Amino acid sequence: MPGAERTTKKLAQRIDLNYFKHPHPFRRWRFWLSVSVPLIAVLWLAWYGLTGNKRVYSGGKMSPAHVVLTAKCDACHFKLAGFFSAKASDRVCLSCHDGPIHHANQTFTPKCSSCHMEHRGQLRLAATSDASCTQCHANLRTVGAETHFARDVEDFGAGHHPEFAAVRTGSVDPGTIKLNHAVHLKKNLAGSNGPVQLDCDDCHRPPTSTDAWRFGSAPPNAAPAAQKSDLPAMSKSDLPLMVSARAYMAPITYAKHCAACHGLQFDKRFTEGVPHDTPEIVHAFVVQKFQQYIVTHPAELRETALDRNLAQKPLPVPVRVLTPPQWVAGRVGEAEELLWRKTCKQCHALSVSVGAALPTVAKSNIPARWFPHANFNHERHRLAKCSECHAAPKSQETSDILVPGVHTCERCHHAGAESAESRCFECHTYHDWTKAKEVKGGITFSGLVRDN
């Protein structure tokens, strides 16, 4: 190619040797940018500083519970020597609400803000990460004596959570009331008015229930519908209270759940039964009943000689005439033989101590809470059938423990998008709220709402 020869010289002539004397427009821009941007920033900061607005430092979106404090950064961030400090001490948190300690024997106390992550736009600050718990529970240590609990809990749902204490092998049901669930749940059970099919809710309901019980004793002078719930009156705005009040099942009582089918008759002379009470009160009741009876039926004092006519001799006239106290003592003895040895004993463990005239009834001890170290809420699990969690329909013995174990919960509570929450806070309480102290609010409203 002629004329297009590229010699080094020709190439060198293309370079402007005075290039540094006239600055490139880009360089000029760079200069002005580097001067003006910090200047604008300083002015901006100064403006916010002058108007007292600290949004400029924002660490991120506040959680809903604290969002009203967005204009009051210093509610949590102290000024250090007049400058904003990005640290938030436990003391400021405690100035608005208490966060009582977890356990007195813990080896250290983590900072509030290490568990409650502010500025992350979290819906609930109390929805803490598992790491906030497993920092201790993955290898639990205590001050002083051995720990009382499992020492390596890493997560829930993957088999790393210990079996619940109440259902571990070796634990016992402390209840003493005898009940065969299978017998009571079979078809065509003999009810008070013919055959019935019992349902769980004939005996187990939350304490807020006001529906009449099918097999309770009718209160003497009240319409059956007047059975009251065990809780104080609530209004319709009390939904959260209602939900928590339905968390556990109300205790079993003889009067509400057994009375209609298991009467406490003691003698064919009376249709009514004894009161369901201590043997002392039952005894006093029976004595009084027979005393009143014999006043109106004196003829019964003549005791006929039973079965004495075997030799077919003519019957002698009544062998003897009893005094009323003798007659009463005899009838009371018979009635109590039946009560203590059969009627009461069907459901209770009775014991007679030497020398005592009356037996003692063992405490019923039906547990109100099986998992004292965790929370549960039946209301939140209405989606499931009772028998999915409780093997009651097949249980023959009172001593069977019918509360579910960890694997039942893991079917829904495990990691993954389509599952129920499985982080520790869902089932456990961290703070010991029984030790909570009352805190007086100290915020003034002025400045809470920005006026700009």
Ligand code: HEC
């Ligand atoms: C309810 C208390 C609270 C309020 C109100 C609050 N913060 Fe924070 N802020 C925190 C906590 C807790 C931290 C974490 C600090 C720590 O670990 O000590 C934090 C951290 C920060 C950080 C450091 C960055 C980070 O995310 O760790 C900045 C910046 C910050 N906050 C700015 C602000 C500004 C600006 C405001 C006002 C608009 C504000 N904060 C209001 C509690 C609060």
Ligand code: HEC
């Ligand atoms: C100026 C008062 C104030 C300060 C300071 C404050 N809070 Fe709160 N906090 C509130 C109020 C008000 C609520 C909402 C009412 C409630 O739940 O008690 C709340 C609620 C909460 C909740 C429960 C709500 C949820 O989303 O789970 C947690 C947890 C909490 N604060 C933690 C903290 C922590 C940690 C700090 C310190 C970094 C702190 N708070 C500082 C006033 C304050």
Ligand code: HEC
């Ligand atoms: C090891 C993690 C952890 C630490 C540290 C911690 N919390 Fe909590 N906090 C929780 C969990 C989990 C809950 C929800 C269960 C509960 O109530 O205990 C909670 C609940 C709360 C609630 C009430 C939430 C509600 O529903 O009303 C407040 C308020 C609170 N914490 C404040 C504090 C304060 C203040 C501190 C520091 C003194 C603190 N927390 C330290 C884990 C922690």
Ligand code: HEC
């Ligand atoms: C600073 C260490 C520490 C942290 C963090 C911690 N725990 Fe504990 N936890 C303990 C100690 C200590 C005990 C008591 C052990 C004992 O007495 O044997 C305990 C006991 C328990 C128990 C059984 C007794 C009870 O309180 O019902 C549960 C459940 C529990 N922790 C749950 C949690 C959860 C959930 C978290 C996270 C929100 C958490 N812990 C965070 C140290 C810690």
Ligand code: HEC
């Ligand atoms: C006739 C009344 C009656 C009926 C119906 C009944 N239960 Fe029970 N239930 C009891 C009594 C009484 C106890 C306490 C004595 C015991 O431990 O067995 C009890 C205890 C329980 C317990 C506590 C745990 C345990 O091991 O003691 C569970 C759970 C339970 N029942 C579930 C059910 C379920 C589910 C149904 C329906 C399929 C049902 N029950 C039907 C009377 C009844």
Ligand code: HEC
């Ligand atoms: C059909 C079963 C049944 C029969 C029969 C029965 N009870 Fe009970 N009893 C219960 C139940 C269930 C409880 C626990 C709840 C309650 O107090 O109603 C109980 C509780 C008691 C208690 C309170 C125990 C405690 O925890 O301190 C006494 C006392 C008692 N019964 C006495 C008697 C006497 C006396 C008889 C016989 C006259 C009797 N019971 C017959 C079911 C029965």
Ligand code: HEC
């Ligand atoms: C609907 C009527 C009905 C109700 C309500 C009822 N029972 Fe029964 N119960 C029966 C009948 C019928 C039998 C006899 C069943 C059989 O042997 O087949 C029986 C038997 C029993 C037995 C002896 C069981 C056995 O294994 O032989 C006990 C103990 C008992 N019931 C306790 C209770 C207690 C406690 C309650 C209240 C919590 C209660 N029952 C409520 C009808 C009822």
Ligand code: HEC
């Ligand atoms: C998702 C599982 C699940 C389902 C479904 C369920 N329960 Fe429970 N139930 C439990 C757990 C867990 C406990 C132990 C709670 C505690 O006492 O700490 C319990 C406890 C009980 C108790 C003992 C008293 C108490 O409240 O602690 C009775 C009675 C009971 N359940 C009856 C029922 C009946 C009736 C139904 C159906 C309406 C039912 N449960 C549905 C899990 C379940």
Ligand code: HEC
């Ligand atoms: C789905 C509910 C659920 C979740 C999620 C859960 N637990 Fe539990 N946890 C329970 C129940 C129920 C118990 C039995 C409580 C009892 O025996 O009183 C228990 C017992 C415990 C105990 C006492 C163990 C013992 O030896 O008796 C510790 C400690 C514990 N959990 C820690 C944790 C930690 C840490 C996490 C998070 C990694 C967690 N749990 C998650 C339901 C749960």
Ligand code: HEC
């Ligand atoms: C059939 C699935 C299923 C099973 C099985 C199940 N859960 Fe849940 N659980 C859920 C769902 C869904 C929620 C959320 C309900 C809501 O937020 O209204 C929940 C919520 C909870 C809560 C929070 C209750 C509240 O007050 O917000 C606790 C605690 C809990 N479950 C414990 C347990 C325990 C313990 C077991 C095992 C005995 C268990 N769950 C078994 C589905 C299940």
